[in-house]
Amino acid sequence: MANSTLLPSGDFRTSYAVDTTVFPTTTSRNFAILGVILICFAPLVLGNYWLSILIQIGIFGIAALGLNILVGFTGQISIGHAAFFLFGAFTSAYLSNNTPIPVFFAIPLAGVVTAVVGLIFGIPAARLKGLYLVIATLAAQYILLDFFSRAEWFSGGSVPAMAEPFSIFGYVLRGDRQYFYVVLAYVVVSYLLVTNLMRTRDGRALVAVRDHYLSAEIMGINLTKYRTLSFGLAAFFAGIAGALYAHYQLVVSNEGFGIERSILFLAMVIIGGTGSIMGTLMGTAFVVLVPEAMEWISMELKGGALDKALALNNNLTFLREIAIGVIIIAFLVFEPDGLAHRWRQIKAYWKLYPFSH
Amino acid sequence: MNTNLLIQLLVNGLVVGTLYGVVAMSFVLIYKATQVVNFAQGELLLIGAWVCWMLLTKYHVPFWLGMPMTLAFMFVFGILIQVIILRPMIGEPIISVIMVTIALSTVFQAALKWIYGVNPQPFPQVFTSQSLTIGSLQIQTVYVMSLIVSLAMMVGMAWFFKVSKWGLAMRATAFNQQVAQSLGISVKTVFAMAWAISAMVSAVAGIVVAVVNGVSQGLSIYGIKVFPAVILGGLDSIGGAVIGGVIIGLLENFAQFIDSEYLHWGNLYEIAPFYVLIVILMIKPYGLFGTKDIERI
Numbered sequence: 001m002a003n004s005t006l007l008p009s010g011d012f013r014t015s016y017a018v019d020t021t022v023f024p025t026t027t028s029r030n031f032a033i034l035g036v037i038l039i040c041f042a043p044l045v046l047g048n049y050w051l052s053i054l055i056q057i058g059i060f061g062i063a064a065l066g067l068n069i070l071v072g073f074t075g076q077i078s079i080g081h082a083a084f085f086l087f088g089a090f091t092s093a094y095l096s097n098n099t100p101i102p103v104f105f106a107i108p109l110a111g112v113v114t115a116v117v118g119l120i121f122g123i124p125a126a127r128l129k130g131l132y133l134v135i136a137t138l139a140a141q142y143i144l145l146d147f148f149s150r151a152e153w154f155s156g157g158s159v160p161a162m163a164e165p166f167s168i169f170g171y172v173l174r175g176d177r178q179y180f181y182v183v184l185a186y187v188v189v190s191y192l193l194v195t196n197l198m199r200t201r202d203g204r205a206l207v208a209v210r211d212h213y214l215s216a217e218i219m220g221i222n223l224t225k226y227r228t229l230s231f232g233l234a235a236f237f238a239g240i241a242g243a244l245y246a247h248y249q250l251v252v253s254n255e256g257f258g259i260e261r262s263i264l265f266l267a268m269v270i271i272g273g274t275g276s277i278m279g280t281l282m283g284t285a286f287v288v289l290v291p292e293a294m295e296w297i298s299m300e301l302k303g304g305a306l307d308k309a310l311a312l313n314n315n316l317t318f319l320r321e322i323a324i325g326v327i328i329i330a331f332l333v334f335e336p337d338g339l340a341h342r343w344r345q346i347k348a349y350w351k352l353y354p355f356s357h
Numbered sequence: 358m359n360t361n362l363l364i365q366l367l368v369n370g371l372v373v374g375t376l377y378g379v380v381a382m383s384f385v386l387i388y389k390a391t392q393v394v395n396f397a398q399g400e401l402l403l404i405g406a407w408v409c410w411m412l413l414t415k416y417h418v419p420f421w422l423g424m425p426m427t428l429a430f431m432f433v434f435g436i437l438i439q440v441i442i443l444r445p446m447i448g449e450p451i452i453s454v455i456m457v458t459i460a461l462s463t464v465f466q467a468a469l470k471w472i473y474g475v476n477p478q479p480f481p482q483v484f485t486s487q488s489l490t491i492g493s494l495q496i497q498t499v500y501v502m503s504l505i506v507s508l509a510m511m512v513g514m515a516w517f518f519k520v521s522k523w524g525l526a527m528r529a530t531a532f533n534q535q536v537a538q539s540l541g542i543s544v545k546t547v548f549a550m551a552w553a554i555s556a557m558v559s560a561v562a563g564i565v566v567a568v569v570n571g572v573s574q575g576l577s578i579y580g581i582k583v584f585p586a587v588i589l590g591g592l593d594s595i596g597g598a599v600i601g602g603v604i605i606g607l608l609e610n611f612a613q614f615i616d617s618e619y620l621h622w623g624n625l626y627e628i629a630p631f632y633v634l635i636v637i638l639m640i641k642p643y644g645l646f647g648t649k650d651i652e653r654i
Contacts, residue, residue: 136634324460325462
């Protein structure tokens, strides 16, 4: 979408259909399909540690995708995304435990319920500018987390809620190896869905609202409707991702889903590139891997002089938070288009190599 | 109905509310002057409190010297944040600026935990703690001190904006940056000053809370409670921020009263301001004193 400046010369698009195509050439489509097929073999090759990281990237990637619809395409911010994520997790756990609905249907249903709850918080803000949605979602974050710790019938209160394992046609999927395919299927479907959404009138309307809301309104786009819609979509994907997370961990608790987690989701979107769909996945991978990388580095430094001087190992959690914050600021100041932009530049460089001019 | 408890809580609410008002005032100062929604306001409080605590306990500086030193530090610190981090963001979409301040608050909070640890620390005794008894009410002198300091800062702020040259320059910049610049006001300096003053005022509030309750990471919640206050008062009204702060403080404590007497839900106190926030956004989004946005094409 934003890559028009990096088109090779001589590539003139003559129809609208060609311009909005997902894969510009057959080769690129084949590569994408090949990539998905290759990833299908990952559980056979990778160890449990890497597999769990891939699953995390997949689950958080779906939630970040929802946030990117809101931040990247509609130009609004939410800092209550973690609360909606958790709401999806609790809803799915509740549905699969207390109703005859199987897990297979509970996950999308959790997405729908979360979207409805998201809309309740989104409606007052949708009438106003982006600033007010930030504050409304801040309230949502606190109100929802308070609700989870209070509502024992729903979330177990202070006791973590149990979630049933994922099953399909009576066959129960257990362990990372099998669950990986569930997450992969959800990632592929949701990324395709959003990519296609951006090719429709509704998707273009969202971008128009972001770029110039007054012009958009003059052209007949209902601002309130599209702001609300994008907020609902964001909550929907957060709910789906949360539900997937619940049936992966098999236990859901309030722990670790405070406002810091919401900021992490924002970091994924910013680092990946606001308004870039594939960038979201890159950003998620980056944010998931940074703490792991810091863990490896601190293991290397353990016992060394630097470690003793600064007590790095004992304060690793804080250092991670600092790193994430600094990375967000650095990306916003130096690379506002995120990793997706960098990736496009790398591709453009190699396309013309060695004659870059 | 327990009248005594109610009055006690309302007095608490007034004290906490004026502090909210002070923090909200410094939040609105930054918003008005530089159009930045500062999510790191609570961290400014926290930094001020920790720095003062460190001076007093680690270096044994007397309070009358430690306080001005802290304020001087916060003055420089505020300018540095503005110049290094927020100045490059001028002209960027408001969304990016908000995200920068959110990231800043993460960095500050984690860094403070790294430096000072996660445990709350008692503040050295500055005033001999006594309690006044008015009728059947017990009021601690620190509360009175807190109330006086808050009111003094509000009066000081009002004087600053109404009378002083800098305040006038700031109001002019808030009104229209281009016009202000053409009249010879350095908008850059005004932006830096707004941050410096806001950091200083927040630090004073931080120290006051620290004197009463000790220093802990929980102080940064004041930065979050600011949002209900400023939305209630109107985002761009300094007077509104003060009134909003006091109302939120009273309301919090009133919620606690209702909770402890009738509902028994527990921690309604903490969450009530956010319900209020949602309701205000629904019925009166520009607050009590905020300017309504009228779009002109």
